[in-house]
Amino acid sequence: MGPYLLRRLLIALPSVLGISIVLFTVLALAPGDPFAEMALNPNVPPEVQANLRKQFGLDDPIWQRYFRWLLAMLHGDWGFSFISRVDVDKLILSRVPVTLAVIGASQVLALMIALPVGIYSAARPYSWFDRIASTLAFVGFSLPTFFTGLLLILLFSIKLDWLPFVYRADLAATGWDWWVQQIKQSIMPIAVLGLFQAAGWTRYVRSATLDVIRLDYVTTARSKGLRERAVILKHVVRNAMIPVVTLVALTMPQIFGGAVVTEQIFRVPGIGSLLIDAIQRNDTPVVMAVTFVLACLVIAFNLLADVLYGWLDPRISYR
Amino acid sequence: MAGSIPASATVEPVAVAAAARPRRSVSPWAEAWRRFKRHRLAVVGLVLLLVMIAMVALGPMIWRVQINEIDFSARLNTPSARHPFGTDDLGQDILARLLYGGRISLAVGLAAMLMAMVVGVAIGAIAGISRGAVDAALMWLTDLFLSLPQLPLLLVLIYLFRDGLKGAFGPEVGVFILVVLVIGGFGWMSVARLVRAQFFSLREKEFVEAARALGASVPRQVVRHILPNSLGPVIVAGTINVAAAIIAESTLSFLGLGFPPDIPTWGRILFDAKEYLDIAPHWALFPGTAIFLTVLCINFVGDGLRDALDPRRVL
Numbered sequence: 001m002g003p004y005l006l007r008r009l010l011i012a013l014p015s016v017l018g019i020s021i022v023l024f025t026v027l028a029l030a031p032g033d034p035f036a037e038m039a040l041n042p043n044v045p046p047e048v049q050a051n052l053r054k055q056f057g058l059d060d061p062i063w064q065r066y067f068r069w070l071l072a073m074l075h076g077d078w079g080f081s082f083i084s085r086v087d088v089d090k091l092i093l094s095r096v097p098v099t100l101a102v103i104g105a106s107q108v109l110a111l112m113i114a115l116p117v118g119i120y121s122a123a124r125p126y127s128w129f130d131r132i133a134s135t136l137a138f139v140g141f142s143l144p145t146f147f148t149g150l151l152l153i154l155l156f157s158i159k160l161d162w163l164p165f166v167y168r169a170d171l172a173a174t175g176w177d178w179w180v181q182q183i184k185q186s187i188m189p190i191a192v193l194g195l196f197q198a199a200g201w202t203r204y205v206r207s208a209t210l211d212v213i214r215l216d217y218v219t220t221a222r223s224k225g226l227r228e229r230a231v232i233l234k235h236v237v238r239n240a241m242i243p244v245v246t247l248v249a250l251t252m253p254q255i256f257g258g259a260v261v262t263e264q265i266f267r268v269p270g271i272g273s274l275l276i277d278a279i280q281r282n283d284t285p286v287v288m289a290v291t292f293v294l295a296c297l298v299i300a301f302n303l304l305a306d307v308l309y310g311w312l313d314p315r316i317s318y319r
Numbered sequence: 320m321a322g323s324i325p326a327s328a329t330v331e332p333v334a335v336a337a338a339a340r341p342r343r344s345v346s347p348w349a350e351a352w353r354r355f356k357r358h359r360l361a362v363v364g365l366v367l368l369l370v371m372i373a374m375v376a377l378g379p380m381i382w383r384v385q386i387n388e389i390d391f392s393a394r395l396n397t398p399s400a401r402h403p404f405g406t407d408d409l410g411q412d413i414l415a416r417l418l419y420g421g422r423i424s425l426a427v428g429l430a431a432m433l434m435a436m437v438v439g440v441a442i443g444a445i446a447g448i449s450r451g452a453v454d455a456a457l458m459w460l461t462d463l464f465l466s467l468p469q470l471p472l473l474l475v476l477i478y479l480f481r482d483g484l485k486g487a488f489g490p491e492v493g494v495f496i497l498v499v500l501v502i503g504g505f506g507w508m509s510v511a512r513l514v515r516a517q518f519f520s521l522r523e524k525e526f527v528e529a530a531r532a533l534g535a536s537v538p539r540q541v542v543r544h545i546l547p548n549s550l551g552p553v554i555v556a557g558t559i560n561v562a563a564a565i566i567a568e569s570t571l572s573f574l575g576l577g578f579p580p581d582i583p584t585w586g587r588i589l590f591d592a593k594e595y596l597d598i599a600p601h602w603a604l605f606p607g608t609a610i611f612l613t614v615l616c617i618n619f620v621g622d623g624l625r626d627a628l629d630p631r632r633v634l
Contacts, residue, residue, distance in 0.1 A: 015462075015463060015466060018463050019463070019466075019467065022463075022467075023475075026476065026479065027475075027479065029579075052412070094515060122526035135360075138615070138618060138622075139615060141610060141618075142562070142614040142618050143611055144566045144570065144611070145612075146569070146570060146573045146586075146588070146589065147607040147610060147611060150589070150593060150596060150603050152485070152606070153596060154596055154603075154604075156599050158596060158597045158600070220611060224458065245591070250439060250465070253465070253466065253467065253468045253469055254469070256468045256470070256471065257468065257469055257470030257471070257570075260470050260471060260474075260574070261570060263571070264574055265593070272471075275471055275474065276474070276574060276576075277476045279474055279475070279574070279576065285527075287475055287478070290471065291468065291471045291472060291475055294468040294471050295466070295467060295468055297468075298466050298467070298468050299466055302466055
């Protein structure tokens with residue numbers, strides 16, 4: 001297991017580097033320049049501009065700038081946000097926990113829906129339950145998250161006035177009351193993300209379970225006289241979950257995309273809304289760092305999936 | 320047995336006996352159409368989709384209200400005979416804007432799908448036919464693209480290149496090209512993997528070996544023999560890709576980073592409408608429903624095609 005993990009880490013490293021190169025090249029190729037605005041300012045003489053450009057190394061060849069940037073990133077110097085007037089790493093660190101909490105909770109919700117519904121559907125294919133669940137799943141993943149979000153706000157905030165539609169990081173309440181308010185304001189963002197994921201995964205869990213349920217060892221288990229419940233839970237589900245784990249990890253990029261949208265709708269102060277704000281205010285260091293952090297998170301989850309995969313399926317050898 | 324369970328539960332479990340009856344020989348496309356018709360929801364989806372395409376293509380010629388006709392006396396009106404879908408905060412007719420925006424949303428979906436298909440088939444085919452280092456390198460690239468956080472990168476690319484392309488091609492065409500390139504550039508990976516997998520199995524089949532024995536060159540083997548036989552899953556993936564591209568475009572516009580305000584794509588109308596959700600919910604409901612219905616129909620058609628184009632499946 002140890003050498004395998006190490007090898008996977010060594011494979012993940014070039015991916016991180018590849019992504020950083022892609023990101024840096026895109027930003028370097030893009031038109032626009034941090035000093036473009038200053039060039040239009042008549043109060044800054046051209047010599048000062050040239051000096052500043054030299055000081056920040058803007059006229060160096062691109063690969064030199066890339067390595068300088070990479071070294072700075074590795075040292076923990078992620079730059080300074082000129083808009084928010086704080087260091088970028090502090091800004092991001094303050095936003096990541098909210099995003100991870102919302103994403104984590106919505107994934108748990110999605111699995112809590114997708115696993116039982118998918119398995120039950122597969123155990124009774126073409127029953128009424130299966131048909132209704134499959135149709136609903138189809139509808140669910142055809143509903144874009146931004147529209148579901150607006151629909152939920154319309155229903156629960158505007159018509160019924162049950163839930164607040166703006167997420168607030170600075171709740172005034174304390175103790176028990178704080179928890180109530182926190183849960184109330186988290187319900188809709190989590191539901192939007194979770195239901196969308198649940199719809200896609202339900203279909204996948206169903207087909208993965210259907211693939212396993214027809215195998216001979218399941219028939220053997222049944223003919224031994226085991227109860228159906230034991231056959232499904234102990235024999236079928238274990239093997240059916242192997243591809244599901246991979247899918248859950250592989251849909252992570254998509255989930256981060258969904259988180260950007262949800263955070264924007266409900267004004268959740270997470271890393272996604274930070275990205276949108278930074279883009280709208282031309283805050284390039286923040287844009288760069290957020291995209292890089294998101295990419296690293298995705299790679300980390302892929303790594304986790306590989307490890308889980310090996311742990312779930314002993315047939316895979318750690319070579 | 321394995322083949323008799325269709326992938327989708329929404330399909331009618333029809334009598335398998337029909338397959339056992341001796342049939343006249345039919346062309347593969349007629350056979351596919353016969354199978355497609357069995358999937359009732361797919362047929363409904365196809366009809367609805369065609370109706371919607373006809374509406375956005377011909378609608379603006381029939382419903383002759385200008386999309387930018389500002390009328391402050393009719394702000395935020397609810398649906399009425401004069402404005403069947405109501406008006407927005409500037410008194411512009413939402414039906415006219417929806418019909419116009421639908422053209423762009425659907426065009427973006429189709430164009431981005433075409434781009435993803437071309438890139439995906441090319442990369443998948445090259446990787447599939449030329450094993451070894453080329454295959455490994457191309458698959459590494461595919462995996463790299465798959466592990467990129469797409470939406471954030473889409474946003475960054477649009478943010479960086481929007482002004483340049485706007486200057487070069489004008490606001491409408493410039494943003495259109497950019498959006499299509501960016502969405503298509505992130506949609507090809509699944510197609511490439513699919514085509515590669517198909518190539519791996521087809522390459523070793525007897526009919527390709529026969530072609531090889533007859534002296535067919537590699538390009539001819541690919542174009543005449545392998546590619547046509549791997550088309551089924553590619554078509555299904557293409558259908559799903561259209562839906563994904565429409566959602567991606569709407570998401571960009573919804574975040575305020577897609578088309579400019581004077582080009583009312585469905586996502587853009589939603590973006591403008593979301594601040595008025597409490598006083599004018601109709602403004603958001605119509606474009607949202609349009610996106611939802613289009614995507615749902617496309618997904619059903621894709622599901623039907625999946626069942627129809629898999630010749631191993633008995634239906």
